[in-house]
Structure formats: structure tokens, C-alpha cells
Amino acid sequence: MKTAFLLLAVAAGALAGCGPARPPSPPAGSSIRLSATLDDPTDVTLRWSGVDPHAAGSAVEFTSDPPGEFAVLQFVPPEQTTFDHRDLMPQTGFCYRLRPYFGPASTIVDVALPPGDFDENAHAKDPDWAAPRAASGAAQRTSIRQPGRPTAGAPTGLRAGIADPNGIVFTWADHATDEEGFLLEAAPAGRPFRVVAVLDPNVTRFGLVTLPEEKHAAYRVRAHYYGASSPLATIHTGG
Amino acid sequence: MFPDQEVDVRTRLRVLAGSAVALTLLAVASPPAFAEVEPGGWTSYSPSFKTQQKGCGSIDNLTFKLTCSNSSGEQRAERRYDTYSSGTRQFEGYFKITSMSGKRISLKQTFKTTGPFFLLAVERGGRLYAVEDGDTVATGATVGTSVRVNTVHVVGDELRVYINGSLKYTLDSPSGSFYDKFGAYRTASGQGPITVQWSGIKFWHK
Numbered sequence: 454m455k456t457a458f459l460l461l462a463v464a465a466g467a468l469a470g471c472g473p474a475r476p477p478s479p480p481a482g483s484s485i486r487l488s489a490t491l492d493d494p495t496d497v498t499l500r501w502s503g504v505d506p507h508a509a510g511s512a513v514e515f516t517s518d519p520p521g522e523f524a525v526l527q528f529v530p531p532e533q534t535t536f537d538h539r540d541l542m543p544q545t546g547f548c549y550r551l552r553p554y555f556g557p558a559s560t561i562v563d564v565a566l567p568p569g570d571f572d573e574n575a576h577a578k579d580p581d582w583a584a585p586r587a588a589s590g591a592a593q594r595t596s597i598r599q600p601g602r603p604t605a606g607a608p609t610g611l612r613a614g615i616a617d618p619n620g621i622v623f624t625w626a627d628h629a630t631d632e633e634g635f636l637l638e639a640a641p642a643g644r645p646f647r648v649v650a651v652l653d654p655n656v657t658r659f660g661l662v663t664l665p666e667e668k669h670a671a672y673r674v675r676a677h678y679y680g681a682s683s684p685l686a687t688i689h690t691g692g
Numbered sequence: 693m694f695p696d697q698e699v700d701v702r703t704r705l706r707v708l709a710g711s712a713v714a715l716t717l718l719a720v721a722s723p724p725a726f727a728e729v730e731p732g733g734w735t736s737y738s739p740s741f742k743t744q745q746k747g748c749g750s751i752d753n754l755t756f757k758l759t760c761s762n763s764s765g766e767q768r769a770e771r772r773y774d775t776y777s778s779g780t781r782q783f784e785g786y787f788k789i790t791s792m793s794g795k796r797i798s799l800k801q802t803f804k805t806t807g808p809f810f811l812l813a814v815e816r817g818g819r820l821y822a823v824e825d826g827d828t829v830a831t832g833a834t835v836g837t838s839v840r841v842n843t844v845h846v847v848g849d850e851l852r853v854y855i856n857g858s859l860k861y862t863l864d865s866p867s868g869s870f871y872d873k874f875g876a877y878r879t880a881s882g883q884g885p886i887t888v889q890w891s892g893i894k895f896w897h898k
Binding site for chain 1: 729730731732759760761763786790791792793795816817832834835836837838839840842854856857858859860884885887891892
């Protein structure tokens with residue numbers, strides 16, 4: 454009997470889909486209010502409020518098939534409260550969520566790359582130079598989720614080694630015991646910081662191939678974790 | 693059969709019958725929960741594939757790597773799916789680039805048996821572009837984040853490419869025979885290394 458009900462519940466969940474017929478369930482601990490508005494049959498605007506002011510930013514994510522895989526649409530800074538999702542698949546259900554992220558960042562390093570275009574032979578002898586690497590080390594570590602201690606566990610010793618005119622190798626010391634990963638953030642001259650790489654926990658070395666506008670940029674690395682995500686905002690496109 | 697067992701069986705049968713009725717009603721009341729795009733009528737299927745590893749290409753389940761920076765020669769790590777010649781075909785998959793120091797690497801192809809048709813490639817910095825005409829398809833393929841790709845191919849009419857749910861590229865399609873590929877492949881002007889993980893691979897047709 455229990456098996457029959459379980460199968461029914463599973464089937465019901467599978468049939469629920471990602472559309473207006475599926476009411477969002479607010480996750481515990483989330484104060485975020487997220488709405489999705491259909492501006493025309495295939496254009497959606499997301500609006501939100503209530504993000505924890507201590508969040509370093511948020512990931513705007515979507516899926517058409519919960520509880521399946523979510524894709525990140527954009528990492529947004531704390532002051533951003535809207536996102537436009539345009540030219541969408543017609544007659545399709547979309548589920549959105551906002552996931553704020555927290556965690557301490559390293560000090561900032563400024564990098565000025567020498568002139569020169571991308572050189573395809575620059576690393577012929579070390580093709581793996583950019584691969585993320587985790588170093589086993591004896592660095593002192595602590596939790597990055599301690600209330601009232603926003604800088605605890607911050608990465609230290611961030612260094613930017615110029616690998617070539619369009620490549621930088623970043624290294625840092627990991628002092629976090631409970632990060633969900635590291636975010637490498639870049640601010641080209643005159644622009645705000647944005648996430649340029651999402652790295653696994655314990656990574657302490659990563660190579661970045663830069664864009665032309667990143668000849669002069671500031672960088673930092675953040676040990677991060679996600680807070681409670683918003684309730685799902687669901688919409689069904691027309692068209 | 694003993695009386696108690698008969699009652700137990702009857703009870704189980706009633707529960708199962710009730711569940712079946714409820715399930716049927718639920719199926720009628722709720723929209724289908726498929727992740728495919730565009731209006732329905734799709735049938736899920738699982739085409740066969742062969743793996744292709746050339747040069748410094750390597751495949752470990754759904755992780756595809758080019759481990760060298762060679763800018764010549766065939767450097768390939770892909771799955772090549774069965775050929776199709778008619779109807780409308782949809783592909784869905786998520787890719788995540790975990791490391792890339794190369795440039796101009798094809799991640800997903802809809803290939804005509806007589807030659808290239810649509811190749812989706814990634815440039816350094818995360819720009820996705822169509823190899824044949826160089827047009828930008830989307831930006832933001834950030835290292836470490838999942839990007840969803842849907843392609844809808846109406847043979848003899850049109851190919852539509854959706855990135856993260858948004859229509860980003862369309863291409864007129866001739867008739868003929870085609871096949872899907874994904875993985876990592878050095879384009880004529882590209883090179884590795886790259887490590888890309890694919891997931892959530894699905895196919896539909898109608």
C-alpha cells in the first residue's frame with residue numbers, strides 16, 4: 454500500500470511541471486520575494502526584493518523541469534533587482550529562482566598586462582597551465598559562515614602571475630573549511646566587479662585567459678556559499 | 693488462499709485501482725512535465741552514438757577534454773549520434789566548461805552527412821558563436837557555470853538554437869541527412885586545451 458502511494462506521489466510530482474499550475478513552495482529561511490512577469494508572449498521580466506543586505510551578490514537561475522538542473526542566467530550585484538529574459542521558447546514553462554551568495558573576499562590585486570595579442574603557442578610546453586588546482590596545505594582554516602565575523606576564512610595571499618600578454622595565473626591560500634567554492638571576480642578599468650569563473654572548493658590556483666578589455670583590471674577571489682534561495686517564480690510563455 | 697490473505701489482496705487491489713484512477717485524473721488535469729522546448733507533440737527517444745577520440749582528445753563518460761594546445765591536426769573528443777533524415781528533431785543538454793586556455797572550440801554540432809551545417813563553438817572569454825558565419829550566438833559561458841543548449845531542427849526548413857531558454861540563432865536548413873554531435877572539437881582556427889562536462893542529454897522527435 455505504501456508503495457502504491459509512493460508511486461502516485463512520484464508520478465504526481467513528475468507531472469506537475471514548471472508552469473502556473475505548480476504553486477511555489479517558499480524555502481525555509483528565505484525572505485526574498487521574486488516575481489516573473491510576461492511582458493509579451495516570449496519576454497519575461499524578473500523582479501525581486503528582500504535579499505539579505507549582507508549578500509555579496511545573487512545567482513539568477515532557471516529551469517523548465519524541476520527538480521532538475523538549474524542553469525545560471527547571470528550573477529548579479531546586490532543593487533540589481535530586475536532581470537530581463539528575452540526571446541524565450543514558446544509555450545514552455547519556466548521556473549526561476551534567486552540564490553544569494555555570501556562569503557569573504559581576498560584583498561584586491563591590480564593587473565596590467567603587457568601589449569600583445571593572443572599567442573597560440575605561448576603554452577605549448579605546459580598546456581594545462583590554466584587548469585584549476587587544489588593545493589594541500591597547512592593554512593589555518595575556519596568557517597566562513599560565522600555570524601558577526603564576515604571576514605573569517607577569507608582567502609589570503611592572492612597573487613596574479615602574468616603567464617603571457619593575455620593570461621594570468623592566480624594563486625591564493627584557502628582558509629575556509631566550508632566553502633561551496635570560489636568565485637574569481639574581475640573589474641576591468643572603470644567597470645564594476647563581475648564573476649568570471651566559478652571554481653570548486655579547495656581550489657587555490659587557476660589560470661584565466663583574458664579578454665581584450667581586461668588588459669588593465671582588478672581581481673579578487675571570494676570563498677562563497679549560497680544562502681536560502683527565493684521561492685520559485687513560474688511562468689508559461691505564449692506564442 | 694486463506695480468508696485473511698484474500699482480504700489483504702482485495703484491499704491492495706482497491707488501493708491500486710484507486711491510485712490508477714487518481715493518476716489518470718492527475719494526468720488529465722496537469723500539463724506534461726517535459727523539459728523540451730516549443731509546443732508539444734514530442735516523443736522522447738534515445739538514439740545510439742559512437743565516441744570519437746582523435747589526437748589529444750579524451751572522453752570519460754560525459755567529460756570531454758582536449759589536453760594539448762596543438763593548432764593543427766585533428767583534435768577531437770565527441771559523441772556522434774545516429775543519422776536522421778526527416779521530421780523535427782530536438783536536442784537538449786547542459787555543458788559546463790571547467791577549464792579552458794584555448795580558443796575557438798566546437799561544443800555542439802548539427803552536421804550534414806555531406807559537410808558542415810551548424811557548429812556551436814566557444815571563444816576564449818565565453819562567447820558562443822556559429823562557426824560557419826562567425827555570428828555571436830550568446831555570451832556568458834563562464835567557467836564553472838552550466839549553460840543549457842536546445843536545438844530544434846526541422847529538416848528541410850530551419851534550425852533553431854536556444855541558449856539558456858532564449859532563441860539565439862536560426863539557420864535555414866536544406867533537406868538531407870544529419871546527425872548531432874557534442875563534446876570538444878578543435879575548429880580550423882582553434883586549439884585546446886579545454887575540459888567540458890555535459891549533462892542532462894535528451895532527444896525528442898515529432
